[in-house]
Amino acid sequence: MQNLKDKVAVITGAGSGIGRALALELAACSCKLALCDRNDYTLNETRRMAADKGAAVLATPFDVSSREDMYNFAAEVVQVFGCVDIVVNNAGMTLIEEKLEHTTFSDFEKVWKVNIWGVLHGIQAFLPYLKQRPEAALVNVASIFSTAAYPKQAPYVASKFAVRGLSETLRQELAGSGVVVTVVMPGGVKTNIVHNIDTPDTTTRDRLASRFDKLAKTSPETAARCIVAGIRRKQPRVLIGSDARMVDLIVRIFPGRYERIIQKLLS
Numbered sequence: 001m002q003n004l005k006d007k008v009a010v011i012t013g014a015g016s017g018i019g020r021a022l023a024l025e026l027a028a029c030s031c032k033l034a035l036c037d038r039n040d041y042t043l044n045e046t047r048r049m050a051a052d053k054g055a056a057v058l059a060t061p062f063d064v065s066s067r068e069d070m071y072n073f074a075a076e077v078v079q080v081f082g083c084v085d086i087v088v089n090n091a092g093m094t095l096i097e098e099k100l101e102h103t104t105f106s107d108f109e110k111v112w113k114v115n116i117w118g119v120l121h122g123i124q125a126f127l128p129y130l131k132q133r134p135e136a137a138l139v140n141v142a143s144i145f146s147t148a149a150y151p152k153q154a155p156y157v158a159s160k161f162a163v164r165g166l167s168e169t170l171r172q173e174l175a176g177s178g179v180v181v182t183v184v185m186p187g188g189v190k191t192n193i194v195h196n197i198d199t200p201d202t203t204t205r206d207r208l209a210s211r212f213d214k215l216a217k218t219s220p221e222t223a224a225r226c227i228v229a230g231i232r233r234k235q236p237r238v239l240i241g242s243d244a245r246m247v248d249l250i251v252r253i254f255p256g257r258y259e260r261i262i263q264k265l266l267s
Contacts, residue, residue, distance in 0.1 A: 013091030017191030064118030
C-alpha cells in the first residue's frame with residue numbers, strides 16, 4: 001500500500017499516545033479517519049487536531065470491550081466513508097504490578113476485555129469490509145512483551161502474546177488475499193498507559209509511572225511513523241525502539257535463558 005492518499009483508516013485508542021500520534025500522521029498522509037476511544041474529551045481533542053490538518057474525521061466514543069459497539073462503529077464508518085482500507089487495533093491497558101498467585105480473576109478480565117477482546121472485536125467487525133478492497137491493512141498493536149515475558153504483569157503479557165497469536169493465525173488464513181496483517185511490537189513508548197492505571201493505590205502507580213517514564217525512550221510520534229512505514233511496506237511485523245530490537249535479539253539468541261537477562265535489565 002504505497003499511496004495512502006484518501007484511504008479510510010480506523011484507529012482505536014485514538015485519544016492519546018500512539019493512537020493520537022498515528023491519527024495525526026495518517027492525517028498528514030491525506031487519509032480519512034475513523035477514530036474511537038472510551039474517553040470522549042481526549043478523543044475530541046484528537047479529532048480537532050486531525051481536522052486542523054485537513055482530514056475528514058469521524059470520532060465515536062465507546063469502549064472496545066463492547067462487541068456491539070464495535071460492530072455499530074464499523075457500520076457507521078462504512079455509512080460515512082463508503083469503505084475501510086486500514087484498521088489499527090491500538091487500544092490497550094495495564095495494571096499495577098502483582099505476582100500471578102495474587103492476581104485476581106477480575107484483574108485478568110479487566111485487561112483482557114480491552115487487550116484481547118477489543119482486538120478480536122476490531123478484527124471481526126471490520127474484516128469483511130477490508131476483504132472487499134483490492135488492498136487493505138489490518139494492524140494489531142501488541143508489545144515486545146508478546147515475544148518475551150516479564151514478571152508481575154501476567155494479565156498484560158498474556159494478552160499481548162494472544163494478540164501476536166491472533167495476528168499470525170489470521171495472516172496465514174488471509175494468505176493470497178489483499179489484506180496484509182501487521183503485528184506491531186513496541187518497546188517503551190512515552191505514553192500515559194501507566195499513569196492511567198485505574199487503582200486506589202496511587203502511590204504504587206506513581207512510582208511505576210516514574211520508572212516507566214525513565215525507561216521509555218521512544219516518542220509516540222516516532223512510533224506512529226514506524227507503523228505508517230510498516231503499512232506502506234506491507235510488513236508482517238514492526239519492531240519499535242532500540243529496546244524492542246534488543247529484547248527481540250536476546251530472545252532469538254538465548255530462548256532458554258532470556259528470562260534471567262530481562263530480569264537483570266529491569267532491576
